[in-house]
Amino acid sequence: MKLIIFTDLDGSLLNHGDYSFAEATPSLRRIKQSGIPLIMTTSKTRREVEPLQREMGIREPVIVENGGGIFFPAGYRNWRIGQGEQEDDYTVIRIGTSYPRVRAFLEKVGPRFGVRGFGDMTPAEIAGLTGLPMERAVLAREREFTEPFIMERPDDIGRLNVLAEEEGFKVTQGGRFHHLIGIAQDKGKAVRMVCDIFKANSGTATKTIGLGDSENDLTMLGQVDIPVLIPRPGKGFLGIRLPGLIRATQAGAGGWNEVVLGLLNNEDEITTRDWQYKKPGGEL
Numbered sequence: 303m304k305l306i307i308f309t310d311l312d313g314s315l316l317n318h319g320d321y322s323f324a325e326a327t328p329s330l331r332r333i334k335q336s337g338i339p340l341i342m343t344t345s346k347t348r349r350e351v352e353p354l355q356r357e358m359g360i361r362e363p364v365i366v367e368n369g370g371g372i373f374f375p376a377g378y379r380n381w382r383i384g385q386g387e388q389e390d391d392y393t394v395i396r397i398g399t400s401y402p403r404v405r406a407f408l409e410k411v412g413p414r415f416g417v418r419g420f421g422d423m424t425p426a427e428i429a430g431l432t433g434l435p436m437e438r439a440v441l442a443r444e445r446e447f448t449e450p451f452i453m454e455r456p457d458d459i460g461r462l463n464v465l466a467e468e469e470g471f472k473v474t475q476g477g478r479f480h481h482l483i484g485i486a487q488d489k490g491k492a493v494r495m496v497c498d499i500f501k502a503n504s505g506t507a508t509k510t511i512g513l514g515d516s517e518n519d520l521t522m523l524g525q526v527d528i529p530v531l532i533p534r535p536g537k538g539f540l541g542i543r544l545p546g547l548i549r550a551t552q553a554g555a556g557g558w559n560e561v562v563l564g565l566l567n568n569e570d571e572i573t574t575r576d577w578q579y580k581k582p583g584g585e586l
């Protein structure tokens with residue numbers, strides 16, 4: 303195994319507006335043919351990623367709820383995961399705090415800030431805010447670690463963050479929502495843990511690719527060998543600098559597909575030190 307791909311979903315592998323990954327079909331086909339692990343690294347819940355994995359025809363570990371938990375499918379590659387608990391069809395590594403604790407904090411301080419989390423909303427309201435179909439909005443509400451929320455006065459986010467940190471939480475920003483998450487979790491930490499498990503079991507040198515579009519992807523992009531930033535519709539690129547950062551030229555699944563295909567076409571060269579990404583068309 304030479305490559306592992308970690309990817310954000312909303313706004314990255316899935317279009318921000320319609321959640322389609324159709325434009326990424328050519329690169330997804332290549333990924334499956336080559337047996338490259340595609341690790342969804344998302345703020346979505348475990349229940350939301352299950353149907354997405356089925357639609358894409360993959361069965362890989364997932365990092366859900368902004369690094370709150372890692373779920374390895376039971377028996378994955380006959381590996382020894384070495385940590386976590388057996389639960390349903392998974393080995394589960396819990397990094398974040400529990401959802402009831404997150405909710406208890408929000409119920410205490412939320413009213414002061416005009417905060418409404420998914421636990422305060424009906425599936426219909428979540429569907430209205432996200433554009434998700436109703437059955438997916440129901441799955442978005444089945445949370446285990448973290449809470450997405452909206453605020454009446456977004457300028458108060460700094461003050462809310464101070465209170466959150468005092469009680470062992472922090473706030474991160476996705477494409478649509480703020481997320482209240484455990485202070486000890488982020489996507490980058492979970493990526494590192496997954497890489498360690500891969501390294502311990504496969505014993506081969508592996509290059510990692512990470513793709514994301516929002517602030518909550520920064521720790522993931524900082525952990526991988528090849529970070530890829532996807533532009534956000536109407537908002538452009540997140541303002542970050544990282545060595546070797548590749549910027550996709552289109553938003554969503556189209557941009558994702560373009561960069562991943564470009565990388566897979568250079569799979570052998572990626573391992574060399576002087577390798578440089580060339581955009582489709584040739585220029586660096």
Ligand SMILES: [Mg+2]
Nearest residue numbers: 310312313477
């Ligand atoms: Mg995103």
